[in-house]
Amino acid sequence: MPNDFNQPVIDEFRANRGRMTGYFEGARLLLLTTTGARTGTPHTTPVGYLPDGDRVLVIASAAGSDRHPDWFRNLVAHPQVTVESGTFTYEARAEVLTGEERDRLFARAVEADAGWATYQEKTTRVIPVVALHSLAQGGPGTINATSFGEAIKVVHDAFRHELTLIRGELAAGTTTLGAQLRVNCLTFCQGLHNHHTGEDLALFPLVAERHPGSAPALARLREEHERIAGLVEELRESLASTTDAAAVRVEVERLTSALEAHLTYEEEELVPLFDAAA
Template sequence: MPNDFNQQVIEEFRANAGKVGGPFEGSRLLLLTTTGARSGTRHTTPVAYLPDGGERVLVIASAGGAPRHPAWYHNLLANPQVTVEDGVFTYEAEATVLTGEERDRAFARAVETSDGWAAYQAKTDRVIPVVALRSIDTGPPNVGGATSFGAVLTRIHDGMRREIELIRAEVAAGGPGLGAQLRVNCLTLCQGVHAHHVAEDQGMFPMIAEQHPEAADVLQRLDEEHRKIAALLDELQRVVTARDVATATVLAEVDRLAAELNAHLDHEEAQLIPLIDG
C-alpha cells in the first residue's frame, strides 16, 4: 500500500476517532506503530484487526497476498513491543506470532468474516501470519485527543456505540447460523461494556457522589441502568454460546442491548459531563 495512501488513512483515522471512509469504511481498523528492524525508526501502518476477547486483538500480515511479508511484520519480529491506536485508546502491546493449530483456527475465523483473506492466501506460497497484540499495562488509559474528562467519557462511549453497530450489521448480514468470529465479537463487546461499567461503579460514580451530593438521584438511576444492561449482557452471552443458535435470535438480543445501552450512554453523558467538566 503506497505510503501517501497510508498517511491519508492515518490522518483521517486520528481526526475521526477511528472512523475512515474508502476501502476501510465499516471495518475494524487500528493503527499499528512498529520499530524498524534495521533503522530503529518508528513506522505507523493502518491494519485491519479481529477482536479476540478482552485482552488481545489479532492482525493478519496478508500484504494483499504478496509473495513477501509486510514490513511491519518484519519489524515486530525484531521488536515485539508495539503501539496500538484503536480509535479510543492508545496503548503499548506485546506482539506474538500465532503458530500451528492456534494460527489456523484464527485464520479460519478471519475467512468466515471475509473470503478476501482466503483469496490472499491463495495468491501466495507463504503461510500468511496471524499476530496477537496483547495490551501491556503501562499506567492509566491513554485516550488520544481527549481534552477533558467529559471528552474521555464520550470517546469511550462512542467506541461502544460503533462496535455494537458493527456487530448488528454483521449479524444481519450473516447466514442462518452464527460464525465463530461473530461469537467472539459479541463476547468481546460484552466483556468491554462490563469492564467499563465496573470501573464507573467503583471509581467515577463514588467520586461524583462525594463531590456532588445533589446528583444522588441521577447516580441511582444510572446504577439501575447498569443492572439492566448487565442482565442483557448475560443473556447475549448465553445466546451466542448456545449450540446451533439462529441468527434471528442473536439479532433480537443485539437489538435489545443496543436500545438499552445507547439510551443509557446518552442519558449518562447529558447528566454527568456537566458535573465532571464543571
C-alpha cells in the first residue's frame, strides 16, 4: 500500500523528471524501487543520494530510528533494485558497504550535511551506507523521454540541474572545499566527458548522414566540445591543487557559462531536425 507521505513526492518527481518544489527543492533525490523481503512485491521510496563516480550512495538513516528502513531490509534480501534519477531509469545492484569504506563514506556524507551525524547520534545501530552500481549496458539507462529531440533536452537539463546544485553547494559551503563537493564536481566532469564523447562518435555522424546541411553546426559543436573539455580539465586541476572553494567557484562559473551557451545552441540546431523526422 502506498505510503501517504511518499506518494505525492513520487508523483511530483516523476511528473517533473526529478525537479522538486517545497521541502525537497534543491535536494539530491532519487526513487529507489526494491522487492519486498517478505511479500516479493515492488516498493518505491524517495531517498537522498550522494554522487560517487560511476555509482551513487544512499544512506539508510530512517531519520535516526533504531530500526532499519524497510527499503534497506528489502535490498539486503533482494539486491537488484530499480533506480529513477529523473532523467534515467536503470537496474542496479545494491552493495552494503562495511568497515573502513563505510566509515570513510559516512564521514564524507557528514561533511556535506551534518544531519547525517545527528541521525547517527539518535540510535545505537550503525547506519548503513549502500552503493548502487548500474547494471545498464552501453549507457546510463533508459532516458525518460518519448522522442529523440525530447531526449536531448532531458539530458541537457540534467547537466544544467547538476551544475545548479554544485554552484549552490559552493555558495553555501565554507572557504574550504569539502571532499563530497570535490567528488560531485569530478562526477559531473566525467559524465559530461562521456556525453560529449558519445555525441562525437555516434550522434553527430548519424545527424551528418541524414542531414548533410547540418555540417556547419556540427563543426561548431565539435569545436565547442574541445573548448569545454579544456575548461573541464582546468576544473579538474583546480580540484586537485586547492581546497579553496572560491578558486573552484571561478572555474565552475566559467564552465557553466560555456556549457549553457553550447547546450542552447545544440538544442536550437538539432532538436528541430529530430522533431521534423518524427
